[in-house]
Amino acid sequence: MHEVSLVRSILSTLEEQFSPEELQQLKQIDLQIGVFANVEPLLMQNAFEAVKKADGRYEHVVLHIETLPIKIHCEDCGVSSLVENYVFVCSRCKKPSNQLIQGTELLIKRVHFED
Amino acid sequence: MVDKSTKAARGTVLCDNANMNLLKANDFVAESIRRKMAEMGILLLNITSSAGSGKTTLLQETGKRLKEEFKIKILVGDLETERDAERLREAGVEALQIVTGGICHLEGQMILQAMDAMDLDGVDILIIENVGNLVCPASFDLGEDYRVTLLASTEGDDKPKKYPRMFFTSDLVLISKSDLLPHLPFSVEAAMQDVRDVNPAIEVFPVSSLTGEGIDKWCNWLREKAIAKKKSTTANV
Numbered sequence: 109m110h111e112v113s114l115v116r117s118i119l120s121t122l123e124e125q126f127s128p129e130e131l132q133q134l135k136q137i138d139l140q141i142g143v144f145a146n147v148e149p150l151l152m153q154n155a156f157e158a159v160k161k162a163d164g165r166y167e168h169v170v171l172h173i174e175t176l177p178i179k180i181h182c183e184d185c186g187v188s189s190l191v192e193n194y195v196f197v198c199s200r201c202k203k204p205s206n207q208l209i210q211g212t213e214l215l216i217k218r219v220h221f222e223d
Numbered sequence: 224m225v226d227k228s229t230k231a232a233r234g235t236v237l238c239d240n241a242n243m244n245l246l247k248a249n250d251f252v253a254e255s256i257r258r259k260m261a262e263m264g265i266l267l268l269n270i271t272s273s274a275g276s277g278k279t280t281l282l283q284e285t286g287k288r289l290k291e292e293f294k295i296k297i298l299v300g301d302l303e304t305e306r307d308a309e310r311l312r313e314a315g316v317e318a319l320q321i322v323t324g325g326i327c328h329l330e331g332q333m334i335l336q337a338m339d340a341m342d343l344d345g346v347d348i349l350i351i352e353n354v355g356n357l358v359c360p361a362s363f364d365l366g367e368d369y370r371v372t373l374l375a376s377t378e379g380d381d382k383p384k385k386y387p388r389m390f391f392t393s394d395l396v397l398i399s400k401s402d403l404l405p406h407l408p409f410s411v412e413a414a415m416q417d418v419r420d421v422n423p424a425i426e427v428f429p430v431s432s433l434t435g436e437g438i439d440k441w442c443n444w445l446r447e448k449a450i451a452k453k454k455s456t457t458a459n460v
Contacts, residue, residue: 110327110359117245125243130232144388146362194387195420204423206391212362216243220235 111155136170136220144211149173178211249363252331256366264456266348266449269365272373274355277399279307280432286316288442293347298337300329300354328359348449357386369394376400376407380414390421401429401436
């Protein structure tokens with residue numbers, strides 16, 4: 109979708125949180141992307157490479173992407189289950205649920221700096 | 224999150240989810256739009272669909288039928304041209320075009336800026352006609368009360384499963400161009416089943432801007448929501 113603007117958003121978020129000196133020591137960014145986020149990890153990697161080239165400051169930084177499946181919570185039986193084929197029903201009691209507990213993430217989970 | 228004034232970050236830093244959400248800027252703006260609309264008692268709708276499914280035509284019809292009863296304004300997003308806003312003005316509805324210049328969706332910031340350029344005094348219903356796209360607009364909260372998605376009979380009944388996030392986040396699905404259903408291999412039941420797999424509680428019904436099928440039902444839905452919004456605001460004052 110709009111991976112380049114998301115990559116810019118990663119960098120601006122980090123620039124808000126860390127000083128330029130700290131960011132010089134940045135080694136790796138770990139992202140979590142939910143399957144329901146409508147973001148394609150491969151395109152995100154490509155966009156990251158393109159933005160890195162244009163920016164020049166993050167040449168040695170690696171982007172690691174973890175994909176998270178969609179999970180819902182069932183109010184009736186209290187069970188959390190994975191959603192398969194976009195059928196939003198509880199895996200135990202088969203009751204429909206739209207209580208999403210995982211799957212829309214677009215998060216910077218961890219950042220790694222030089223020790 | 225490590226406080227940058229006290230300690231230099233070293234090694235691995237585990238991030239705070241709330242701070243490191245990549246859409247947090249949009250979500251923040253969406254919340255401020257929602258607050259503003261709640262204070263003013265304006266019903267805010269986000270209308271989404273694929274390109275060419277009949278959003279503008281439906282809104283022309285809606286404007287014609289409801290403009291005596293409610294003050295309606297429309298914000299319409301497109302990659303280029305003023306064409307949709309012109310069509311809506313011809314139907315007697317005040318419309319402002321947002322030209323995204325190639326961006327595939329509307330973001331909260333664009334809505335907030337457009338609102339600044341608009342006189343919202345006395346407005347009952349503000350409708351955002353999103354860019355025709357079932358993918359990207361799904362992820363961007365615009366502060367709307369309700370998201371309404373059109374699925375045209377000409378698109379095929381298999382779309383809800385192909386674009387699940389949009390149908391998951393919608394409150395109402397209108398099967399548009401229903402006048403063409405007799406000529407197409409589109410099963411309303413199959414489409415409804417697919418929509419409900421993704422979103423069990425959702426309301427789905429067919430509409431045709433050409434024959435008028437379902438338009439009264441749609442206008443009643445809108446009327447009911449606008450009145451409820453107004454009431455919730457006056458109740459809070």
